[in-house]
Amino acid sequence: MAGIRSTVLFASALLCFQFASLPALAQDSALKPNKEEGVANTLGVKKDEMAALENKAKSITLSLGELASSGKLPTNEEAIELMKKLVAEMQDVNQQLQQIRSDIADIQSWIFDQSSENLPIMQNDIAELKKAKIGNYLHFQLFDSDQNSxxxxxxxRRFRIGQTNTIDPRTSMKLTFDVAAGSQRLSAELKDAFVMYDIEPSVEKVGIQFLAGQQPYPLGYELERSSGEREFPERALYNRTMFAGERGRGAYVKYGxxxxxHVHAGIWNALSVSDPQQTGANTFGNLGNSRYGAHAGIRWYSTQYDIGVSGYFSKRRGFNFTSNNQQVAVPSVDRRFIFIDGAYVGVLVPEVTLRGEVMIGKDRVPTGGTANPSFLAATDVLGWQTQLTWNINSRNQLSARYEYFDPNRSSTSVLDATRGWGMAYAYYINPNAKITLAHEKxxxxxxxxKNDATTMRIQFRL
Known part of the structure; x- marks a missing residue:
């Protein structure tokens, strides 16, 4: 009887040892990633078989344990046959377990081989996809003003199609078109076409970065800010007048x-891409007898504030035009501008942001172009704006703006300054779609x- 009890206990211990590694094996197999449906199905079948064998083994082990520890171990032939049958079943379970373990090891080996072989291909595919970043957005609007224009x-209003391409870890380029340009909103117009090169890459600060091409002027905060991010439908009047198109052609360097x-400085063509004098000349290059422009600036920032000071200097070429059948000569003038801007997040409460910008300069205001110019000489110009934005919650936003533009502040006899007040409400349908209702006086x-304006606009962006 002692021999039989020892045999039973040995068999039970052996079976328990076999199943002790079973859950770990099943768990380890589940950790291996696989993309093949056939392999997944096979592995699932094997797991089901293991679970069934585990339940069967537990039942056999329980029966043997009860038989060995009851103290009433039978000695007749029927009891001995029962014990032999249980031991045989245990041996059969053990053999099936060995086979399943071997099958799972083969499957895991195949998965590992496939992963090792396909991983570089997958990594390369992902890297190729990340080289091109899409930046499209659409502005569809209903516009009404007192002018009946x-x-x-x-x-x-805008349909921007843009893409930023990563050429290598240090080099990228941005290309943007507006395919809703022109008087009928049916023309395509180049907006951005510039390259960015990290001379000295840095993850902690700007480092040293070189930018060249047709790009937004780094002056103030509004010229650089995308139309897809602004709270109001259009930029302030002084920026639209003195830097029409918001972009220039040139090159500059940022240094952290x-x-x-960071500080920044660069060289530019004398006029912005959509300046009336530039478009009137029907050329993309720097106008003859116009000095190249130059700019320099510095910016400080944190998670709560952003402050910038920048300056721009160039020359506006003179021209001749006919008035009352007589030739009128308009002289060349120097262009000088200073921008000071700032933003503060958390005015009284964290959800309120205050922005402000001042532009002080001297230029011949280009209103009227070269055919019917409103200004024949350089004047002192002043423009400024302040804006308060309240992010009520993740979907609702309310903004108020005041702007001022005096194209001839040095004259006391000519009063032509313009003041503007505006309110804008935005509802975010989702992070990439919003509806804006704005009224400006x-x-x-x-x-x-009579030019008060109301705009209802829906924006979608990708």
Whole structure:
């Protein structure tokens, strides 16, 4: 009887040893990634078989344990046959376990081989996909003003198609078109086409970065800010007048002076890409007898504030035009601008952001172009704006803006400054879609112009 009990206990211990490694084996197999449906199905079948064998083994072990520890171990032939049958079943379970273990090891080996072989291919594919970053957005709007102008009604205000391509870890380029340009919003117009090169890459600060091509001016905060991010439908009047198109053609360098600041300086064509004098000349290059422009600036920032000071200097070429059948000579003038801007997040409460910008300069205001210019000489110009934005919650946003533009502040006899007040409400349908309702009221010091405007716009971006 002692021999039989020892045999039973040995068999039970052996079976328990076999199943002690079973859960770990099943868990380890589940950790291996696989993309093949056939392999997944096979592995699932094997797991089911193992679970069934585990339950069967537990039942056999329980029966043998009860038989060995009851103290009433039978000695007749029937009891001995029962014990032999249980031991035989245990041996059969053990053999099946060995086979399943071997099958799972083969499957795991196949998965590992496939992963090792395909991983570089997958990594290369992902890297190729990340080289191109899409940046499209659409502005469809209903516009109404007191002027009863041809721009009123439904229109596609902007349809920007853009892409930023990574050429190598240090080099990237950005290309953007607006395919809703022109008087009928049916033309394509180049917006951005520039390359960015990290001379000295840095993950802690700007490092040293070189940018060249047609790109936004790094002056103030509004010229650089995307139309897809602004709270109001259009930029302030002074920026649209003195830097039409918001972009120039040139090259500049950014240099990170610390983790919270950088300086920047560059060389540009004299006029912005959509300046009336530039477009009137029907050329993309720097106008003859115009000095190249230059800019320099510094910016400080943190998670709560952003402050910038920058300056731009160039020359506006002179021209001749006909007035009352007589030739009028308009002289060349120097262009000088200083921008000071700032933003502060958390005014009274964390959800409120205050922005402000001041532009002080001297230029011949390009209104009227070269055919019917409003200004024949350089004047002192002043423009500024302040904006308060309240992010009510993740979907609702309310903004208020005041702007001021005086194209001839040095004259006391000519009053032509313009003031503007605006309110804008935005509802975010989702992070990539929003509806904006804005109303702006303008007041001119000179003859009053009925140009109050209401805009309802929906934006989708990718």
């Amino acid at each position: 041809s721009n009123e009604g439904f229109s596609v 002076t610390s983790v919270n600041s 303008f007041d001119e010091q000179g003859p009053e112009i």
